[in-house]
Amino acid sequence: MLFLFLLLFILVLPAPSGAAVVKTGAELLAEGGFAALKGKHFALITNHSAQVEGVHLIELMARQGVQPALVFTPEHGLTGSAEDGVKLSDSSVRGIPVKSLYGAVKQPQPADLKGIDLVVFDIQDVGVRFYTYISTMGLAMQAAARAGIPFWVLDRPNPLGGDDVAGFVRRELPASFTSLYPIPIAHGMTVGELALMIKGEVMLPGLEHLELSVVRMQGWQRWMRWPDTGLAWVATSPNLASFASALLYPGIGLLEGTSASEGRGSEAPFQMVGWPGIDPQLLAQRLNAEQLAGLHFEPVRFTPVSLPGKSSAPKYKNRELGGVRIEISDPHRVTPVQAGVAVLCALYGTLPEPARRVLFRPGFDDMAGSAELRQGVVAGTPAAAVSARWGASVQRFRKERQGYLLYEEGQAP
Incomplete structure (x- = not known):
């Protein structure tokens, strides 16, 4: 009961206005000693960007006696050092199997999820439709839904903020791994908000029964761009080092x-x-x-x-x-x-x-x-x-996304 109470507390905790520093979903779980994950046989979808004050999430979990049963990685791999388009083989970290979701196989397979009772996603995205981390997230959501496994997103800021929404909405062209969703190029949503919208607007099939939860941030407001968050920039991929x-x-x-x-x-x-x-x-x-x-x-x-x-x-x-x-x-x-x-x-x-x-x-x-x-x-x-x-289609998108937004506009100082 303790971990359920803690999770519900984190999910509904309001973001304080005027906060000087943003706390990510991962940081909030860490502050609670990962109590919500103890006793869970969970899979973690992550890479090098899942850091809290310079320490990787897997290391933080280990300090609290918590360990994922399996780690999945997106494009660029667990260390984020593989170049664009490079297909990576499976490996391990701290004795934990690591499976790549970038290559011929782009979503967890049924055998991978056997015995898993939770899938956790924690990756820093950049807020762009053709950046593939959000495609990995959606395809993993489908796999979790098929297996009847809950899916948690540990939320992180959109570096571009939550106000700038621009670019043609992908509707007429067929979906691809680099253009999977009918959203603008810059969508102005966090990964948690986008996950809710992907499910709610049926952007991918088979998600209607997915048990989806977002571990919200504290302190983030929509006007903020990355320098306003107080968080250190971590190169999300080799060529986005700044x-x-x-x-x-x-x-x-x-x-x-x-x-x-x-x-x-x-x-x-x-x-x-x-x-x-x-x-x-x-x-x-x-x-x-x-x-x-x-x-x-x-x-x-x-x-x-x-x-x-x-x-x-x-x-x-x-x-x-x-x-x-x-x-x-x-x-x-x-x-x-x-x-x-x-x-x-x-x-x-x-x-x-x-x-x-x-x-x-x-x-x-x-x-x-x-x-x-x-x-x-x-x-x-x-x-x-x-x-x-793209003005009219972006306005429609803004209206469609409104019900999935988790954070207030706030006011810039």
Whole structure:
């Protein structure tokens, strides 16, 4: 009865207003000595980002005599050091079996869950539809539902905050692992809120009977971006080693679906954009003319190099590129998806015709969630007008998500 009381207490505890430091769901469980998990034969879906004040969740559990029976990991593995797209083999940690959910098998199998009475998810996400951690979460929810096993999400902040919702909603295109849900590119929800919405809006089949619980944070408010939380940034994946890269990722990440460099192979991935032979001054001039809030574009030349563990084979390896470095003057004013659209439009307008024909790669529309973005860029539509096209669908999404939001707007100091 004690662990049930503790869990219910944590789930309904209101987030205090004006809190200087956010406490994650994992931290709250740790403060209670993981009493809610003692006696449980549970599986943990996690990676290196599941930290509380610099200590990993598995280590914290061990100190309290609690240990998962099985660990599942998403893309990049338990240590978060595997490069994008690298398939990992199974391993172990502290004698606990570790199974990868990134490869041919992307969700727990029935044999894995035999004897398991709870699945716990704790991974720091970045608030972007095409970042695959939320796909892993949803597919694991399906597996838990099929097995009749409760599913807990230990909530963590959305680094982008809870107010910025932008980008085309993926509806017409078929679902994929990098675009699994009919949500905007930047959805403005925590993983806990999104899990509730995935179930409630039937974004995946078979979840109607899933016993889903969210261990809420304390202190987080929707206006907050990562620096406001008081939490130390942990690189969520090899190329998002800083909050600056994570803030720009929803827009500049779209360039992964193009032949342009998104800055991989440099010291500032997603903070630089480049193309061979392009005029950096002209590209910077075009972008600064857009007067994008909180951003300034500096002309640069850079040469992507092999960085094993981050980007062994970046686009245009060892070739000098012209482009821009994106400088953030006010992170609260940045609208990253709109910035990405502006970069695409300016880049397309600067490229010669032969380069324009090869800019977009197969898979770009999947990342964008619609063909409309590519079509708008190719047609020469102004960036602001392209971004305006998702306005109605984003407003519908905002209304749909309202019933699943767990945290108040709050007020910035």
